[in-house]
Amino acid sequence: MREENKEIRIRSIDEINEKIKRGDAVVLTAEEVIKLAESSGVEAVAKEVDVVTTGTFGAMCSSGVFLNFGHSDPPIKMVRCWLNDVPVYKGLAAVDGYLGATSISETRGLEYGGGHVIEDLVSGKEVVLRAESYGTDCYPRRHIETVITIDDLNQAILVNPRNCYQRYEAATNSSDRILYTYMGTLLPNYGNVTFSGAGQLNPLCKDPSYETIGFGTKIFLGGGVGYIIGEGTQHNPEPGYGTLMVKGDLKQMNSRYLRGASFYRYGPTLYIGIGIPIPIINMSVAKTVALRDEDIFVNIRDYAVPSRPDLRPIIKRVSYAELRSGKVYLGDRKVPSSSLSSYKMAREIAETLKKWILEGMFFLTKPIEPLPKRGKFKPLEIRRKEPKVGDIMNRHVIIAKPNDDVNSVAAKLVEKGIDHLPVVDDEGKLIGIVTSWDLAKAIAYNKRRLDEIMTRRVITAFENESIDVVVRRMAQHNISGVPVVDAMNRVIGILTTDDISRKIVGGRNVT
Amino acid sequence: MRVKLIYSHDVVEKPILASIVLKTGVPINILEAKVNAQKGELIVSIPATGDKLREVLNLFREAGVQVQEFTETLRIDWDKCMACGACISPCPTGALKFKDDWSIEFDDEKCVACKVCVTACPVRAISLP
Ligand code: SF4
Ligand code: SF4
Numbered sequence: 001m002r003e004e005n006k007e008i009r010i011r012s013i014d015e016i017n018e019k020i021k022r023g024d025a026v027v028l029t030a031e032e033v034i035k036l037a038e039s040s041g042v043e044a045v046a047k048e049v050d051v052v053t054t055g056t057f058g059a060m061c062s063s064g065v066f067l068n069f070g071h072s073d074p075p076i077k078m079v080r081c082w083l084n085d086v087p088v089y090k091g092l093a094a095v096d097g098y099l100g101a102t103s104i105s106e107t108r109g110l111e112y113g114g115g116h117v118i119e120d121l122v123s124g125k126e127v128v129l130r131a132e133s134y135g136t137d138c139y140p141r142r143h144i145e146t147v148i149t150i151d152d153l154n155q156a157i158l159v160n161p162r163n164c165y166q167r168y169e170a171a172t173n174s175s176d177r178i179l180y181t182y183m184g185t186l187l188p189n190y191g192n193v194t195f196s197g198a199g200q201l202n203p204l205c206k207d208p209s210y211e212t213i214g215f216g217t218k219i220f221l222g223g224g225v226g227y228i229i230g231e232g233t234q235h236n237p238e239p240g241y242g243t244l245m246v247k248g249d250l251k252q253m254n255s256r257y258l259r260g261a262s263f264y265r266y267g268p269t270l271y272i273g274i275g276i277p278i279p280i281i282n283m284s285v286a287k288t289v290a291l292r293d294e295d296i297f298v299n300i301r302d303y304a305v306p307s308r309p310d311l312r313p314i315i316k317r318v319s320y321a322e323l324r325s326g327k328v329y330l331g332d333r334k335v336p337s338s339s340l341s342s343y344k345m346a347r348e349i350a351e352t353l354k355k356w357i358l359e360g361m362f363f364l365t366k367p368i369e370p371l372p373k374r375g376k377f378k379p380l381e382i383r384r385k386e387p388k389v390g391d392i393m394n395r396h397v398i399i400a401k402p403n404d405d406v407n408s409v410a411a412k413l414v415e416k417g418i419d420h421l422p423v424v425d426d427e428g429k430l431i432g433i434v435t436s437w438d439l440a441k442a443i444a445y446n447k448r449r450l451d452e453i454m455t456r457r458v459i460t461a462f463e464n465e466s467i468d469v470v471v472r473r474m475a476q477h478n479i480s481g482v483p484v485v486d487a488m489n490r491v492i493g494i495l496t497t498d499d500i501s502r503k504i505v506g507g508r509n510v511t
Numbered sequence: 512m513r514v515k516l517i518y519s520h521d522v523v524e525k526p527i528l529a530s531i532v533l534k535t536g537v538p539i540n541i542l543e544a545k546v547n548a549q550k551g552e553l554i555v556s557i558p559a560t561g562d563k564l565r566e567v568l569n570l571f572r573e574a575g576v577q578v579q580e581f582t583e584t585l586r587i588d589w590d591k592c593m594a595c596g597a598c599i600s601p602c603p604t605g606a607l608k609f610k611d612d613w614s615i616e617f618d619d620e621k622c623v624a625c626k627v628c629v630t631a632c633p634v635r636a637i638s639l640p
Binding site: 057058059111178180184185186187191192193194259260261262263264269271326336337338339340341342343344345347 | 593594595596597598599600601602603605608609612613614627630631633634635
């Protein structure tokens with residue numbers, strides 16, 4: 001027997017719609033239903049409540065809009081296209097395009113992008129349309145530059161491949177420098193924790209086994225009406241990380257619920273408001289709609305480790321209640337925590353959807369297909385050989401001892417034509433580094449021993465690290481070389497920007 | 512209150528700030544410092560009001576330091592603010608926090624003008640002149 005059949009039906013969606021039509025449906029927001037369950041129990045929820053409204057308002061990078069510009073005269077087959085200098089994807093028919101939320105302005109950089117253009121369109125602002133083509137017999141025009149508003153577009157259809165994460169992992173930073181990420185500003189040394197998602201108001205958290213939410217479910221999307229058109233990309237329901245693919249008519253939406261945003265040094269995105277009505281059709285839904293922040297858990301991950309999201313170390317497992325309290329205990333330290341998504345807006349969305357239903361403006365739909373209960377969320381394996389630090393580094397590393405004489409070391413650097421000299425103790429462990437510039441200064445100021453002038457906080461690399469990660473580290477610290485050390489901090493090589501540019505040519509091949 | 516202190520060539524090497532701290536007992540907090548042999552500019556926050564504040568400012572002036580008061584503080588564009596909270600936990604002093612209704616509250620007195628929140632805000636609703 002399938003699990004769904006075991007549930008005793010309380011009311012059907014048709015019955016609820018009849019009540020909405022008559023004006024006597026009982027609709028509560030997710031927060032209100034939690035209070036009811038706490039005071040009167042889940043049975044009261046099942047008996048008294050027809051619909052629970054949910055809401056979320058957060059950054060959703062996998063969003064964008066299909067646009068149809070209409071044909072100019074003479075017509076153009078747009079091959080490349082920009083709106084306010086933000087590239088629009090043009091691998092579609094002549095005047096169709098897709099503007100993605102994270103597309104970056106070619107003139108204003110990371111501060112302005114697709115998300116901002118979408119907000120500008122929705123608020124009725126004029127937007128500069130520019131396009132280029134090679135010209136064909138049927139589409140002779142090769143350039144176009146004009147100004148449009150959303151009213152000039154034939155269609156503007158928001159189609160978002162992944163929205164409305166059921167929950168999302170929180171973030172912190174163990175490193176000694178500030179990190180600017182899509183999880184916001186992360187202060188050094190576990191200075192703060194950021195998180196996203198509305199927790200107890202979050203739509204998929206309230207129906208985690210997808211008994212009522214599915215293909216064709218009508219929803220609140222960006223202030224207008226939208227539909228769920230399937231599971232989202234990276235839909236991973238088993239551990240509780242389901243996602244949705246949604247669509248809706250941008251022309252009906254409201255810029256209060258679609259906000260262009262930009263995370264500093266990460267880039268543009270779009271904040272979207274989504275609300276989903278959950279009909280109380282059976283006891284199991286009556287139970288899950290009453291889940292509270294205290295019952296919904298996520299991991300806090302360390303964004304200082306430059307690995308893919310699921311490999312970043314888990315620092316702690318916490319509930320949304322703890323995250324939202326503003327303080328999270330990491331060990332015995334109290335660390336400030338705050339959200340990136342807006343709980344206030346999530347509340348407002350749940351309230352608005354409730355009002356729509358109570359006023360008979362919004363009816364529920366029966367999904368034509370449930371969301372898949374299983375997902376695929378595999379990492380991308382790299383099958384081509386990619387150089388690691390160990391492939392490029394110089395293993396014949398010249399080293400020095402802390403009590404070496406400055407003049408003889410300087411002579412050695414000149415003779416070997418090198419710039420970086422790791423300083424090691426008697427066991428070969430790294431204790432400092434000296435560059436040719438340090439030596440020039442040392443000689444000028446008459447210093448004698450290396451340990452008087454060496455830099456003791458050395459930036460290093462490991463043999464199995466990716467070149468890109470180490471190149472970024474060198475750029476951040478404004479240095480041109482790093483000693484490569486083993487797990488015991490013994491120097492086994494040296495990697496310089498010269499080695500990298502000499503050995504990686506053209507593509508990514510090691511010569 | 513936040514002020515900019517401009518030290519001329521003649522006074523830049525004297526321990527003026529330290530002696531004023533000792534004399535008045537006001538723990539002046541340095542927010543930003545640009546000092547070289549010719550000139551120095553400090554932005555400081557002085558946790559004092561009324562007569563005490565006037566005393567501190569006068570002592571700086573008497574010592575030959577030019578004092579510029581900041582009248583402008585952090586500005587939040589409430590029409591833009593979506594109450595996300597991205598500015599709250601990065602703020603080192605707790606000057607930004609949620610109210611009971613989950614909108615944002617800013618406490619001018621706690622702000623040390625570090626500007627961390629300016630870049631942390633994803634809709635650039637915060638500015639500091
Ligand atoms: S400027 Fe610094 S101290 Fe002031 S509110 Fe912003 S983050 Fe907090
Ligand atoms: S980060 Fe910006 S939008 Fe978010 S709460 Fe702070 S001021 Fe408002």
